[in-house]
Amino acid sequence: MKSHIIKRLVEIVGVENVNTDPAEIYCYSRDSTPFQYFADVIIRPTNIAEVSKVLKLANENRIPVYPRGSGTSAAGSPLPVKGGMVVDLTRMNRILGFDEENLQVVMEPGVICDDLNEFLKDYGYFFPPDPASSSAATLGGMVANNSAGNRAIKYGKTKDWILWLEAVLPGGEIIHTGSNTLKSVSSYDLTKLLCGSEGTLAVFTKIGMRVQPLPEAYKTAMFLFDDLDRAGKAIVKARASGVVPCAMEFLDRLTINTSADYAGLDIPDCEAMLLIETDGTESAAEKELKIIIETVEKMNPNQWKIAQDEEERNSLWVARKSAYAALARRSVTTTMEDLTVPISKIPEALKRIQKIPERFDNLIRVATFGHAGDGNLHPTFLYDERVPEQRDAFFKALKIIYDEVALDLGGSITGEHGVGLIRKDFVEKEHGPVEMSLMKGIKRVFDPHNILNPGKGKPWGSTGEPEEV
Numbered sequence: 010m011k012s013h014i015i016k017r018l019v020e021i022v023g024v025e026n027v028n029t030d031p032a033e034i035y036c037y038s039r040d041s042t043p044f045q046y047f048a049d050v051i052i053r054p055t056n057i058a059e060v061s062k063v064l065k066l067a068n069e070n071r072i073p074v075y076p077r078g079s080g081t082s083a084a085g086s087p088l089p090v091k092g093g094m095v096v097d098l099t100r101m102n103r104i105l106g107f108d109e110e111n112l113q114v115v116m117e118p119g120v121i122c123d124d125l126n127e128f129l130k131d132y133g134y135f136f137p138p139d140p141a142s143s144s145a146a147t148l149g150g151m152v153a154n155n156s157a158g159n160r161a162i163k164y165g166k167t168k169d170w171i172l173w174l175e176a177v178l179p180g181g182e183i184i185h186t187g188s189n190t191l192k193s194v195s196s197y198d199l200t201k202l203l204c205g206s207e208g209t210l211a212v213f214t215k216i217g218m219r220v221q222p223l224p225e226a227y228k229t230a231m232f233l234f235d236d237l238d239r240a241g242k243a244i245v246k247a248r249a250s251g252v253v254p255c256a257m258e259f260l261d262r263l264t265i266n267t268s269a270d271y272a273g274l275d276i277p278d279c280e281a282m283l284l285i286e287t288d289g290t291e292s293a294a295e296k297e298l299k300i301i302i303e304t305v306e307k308m309n310p311n312q313w314k315i316a317q318d319e320e321e322r323n324s325l326w327v328a329r330k331s332a333y334a335a336l337a338r339r340s341v342t343t344t345m346e347d348l349t350v351p352i353s354k355i356p357e358a359l360k361r362i363q364k365i366p367e368r369f370d371n372l373i374r375v376a377t378f379g380h381a382g383d384g385n386l387h388p389t390f391l392y393d394e395r396v397p398e399q400r401d402a403f404f405k406a407l408k409i410i411y412d413e414v415a416l417d418l419g420g421s422i423t424g425e426h427g428v429g430l431i432r433k434d435f436v437e438k439e440h441g442p443v444e445m446s447l448m449k450g451i452k453r454v455f456d457p458h459n460i461l462n463p464g465k466g467k468p469w470g471s472t473g474e475p476e477e478v
């Protein structure tokens with residue numbers, strides 16, 4: 010990067026917040042996918058004025074800008090595929106206020122999800138979206154990816170809680186989308202458009218969201234099955250039971266064994282586990298769990314049990330939430346995929362996923378877990394990216410996951426992780442040419458020079474963007 014640009018960046022954010030050290034650049038070169046790209050410079054702004062000036066400079070000089078939170082993306086979405094600047098938003102991490110009368114919280118984008126919930130707990134409230142990465146994921150990253158997680162089945166995704174956004178456009182202009190009120194239809198819904206935009210339309214600098222009173226009680230049950238198909242059918246039946254649980258998670262044998270070992274839990278060997286939780290008042294949560302148990306029992310689980318206390322509930326959740334980290338200890342490379350299928354297709358999806366490794370002489374392994382209650386599965390591939398045959402088998406398996414499972418069963422290529430790099434070859438297959446051209450048009454309106462997160466699948470798909478947009 011030219012020295013006069015670096016000099017100008019130093020003037021904007023201060024010398025301590027501009028870094029070109031190769032070791033530092035290396036640290037920003039990856040997320041949890043097998044891709045690696047290097048930026049020219051890392052910038053760490055601390056306020057909106059700095060973000061605006063950095064973007065204006067980048068836009069005038071046509072330098073790619075990659076916004077980044079904690080880098081927990083499972084899609085390659087923050088990676089600097091075209092070099093340029095990574096703008097790390099984690100220093101903008103203040104909770105700016107909680108309005109208890111209007112049930113709204115305002116924060117900067119670098120606030121970590123668990124820290125926000127720790128803060129809200131003292132007031133008796135919570136922000137429901139709960140990705141398994143909640144101890145690291147920033148709210149900016151969650152808005153950009155419209156993240157969801159364990160509780161989406163009952164409480165929805167990040168976008169369902171965001172009322173307004175303050176954001177900087179690529180030219181440096183500052184916009185305020187949405188409204189402080191719970192209802193407003195006075196414009197196109199730009200807030201919802203930005204939620205899930207994967208850092209390609211604007212950089213968020215302030216987030217206003219509504220929150221939810223904490224439930225009085227949680228009731229949690231674990232069901233073990235020796236047959237994958239029956240577990241899949243139990244999910245379908247439980248979803249149709251009339252109860253909307255606050256979580257309905259699925260883990261297969263490899264995930265259970267690995268996570269139980271990691272969390273120090275004694276779980277008998279089995280093919281599948283369902284973790285189902287209800288919440289509300291003590292009596293409502295109990296009544297709803299009873300209905301779930303009666304329904305799931307009809308599918309003959311080998312065993313089931315109710316968590317007897319908070320400690321037991323927590324240890325089950327530690328096992329589920331640490332699934333990816335636990336699997337990562339078993340393999341050089343662990344790549345988590347993200348498809349959704351209609352609920353009724355879960356048993357068939359599970360069957361097709363489990364058969365993938367044998368199509369590659371078991372060169373790669375697959376462990377599947379996920380938010381089964383909303384049809385969202387995370388087949389996670391274990392392999393060694395340094396071995397060409399294994400890497401090649403992984404990319405072929407990816408094609409099977411999206412072409413032969415997700416799309417063939419009428420689902421979507423990503424439920425919550427986003428398109429990023431890893432799913433860019435499949436986005437047109439799901440959306441077709443007309444929707445793709447609408448998305449490209451939106452991108453051109455927000456970012457005419459294509460400086461914001463260029464090279465990604467949203468909105469360009471597999472064809473990539475034209476040289477000069």
Ligand SMILES: Cc1cc2nc3c(=O)[nH]c(=O)nc-3n(C[C@H](O)[C@H](O)[C@H](O)COP(=O)(O)OP(=O)(O)OC[C@H]3O[C@@H](n4cnc5c(N)ncnc54)[C@H](O)[C@@H]3O)c2cc1C
Nearest residue numbers: 078079080081082086140141147149150153156157208213
């Ligand atoms: C172990 C593990 C478990 C996970 N579990 C879940 C899960 O249950 N549910 C789920 O939905 N996801 C999950 N994820 C995916 C990931 O954690 C989420 O997408 C998360 O919200 C990303 O936040 P981040 O701060 O790490 O963002 P990053 O990874 O840094 O960035 C993600 C995207 O957001 C953009 N971005 C970041 N900040 C801003 C900003 N201020 N303005 C504009 N764009 C911005 C980036 O450009 C990028 O496109 C998991 C990931 C891992 C590794």
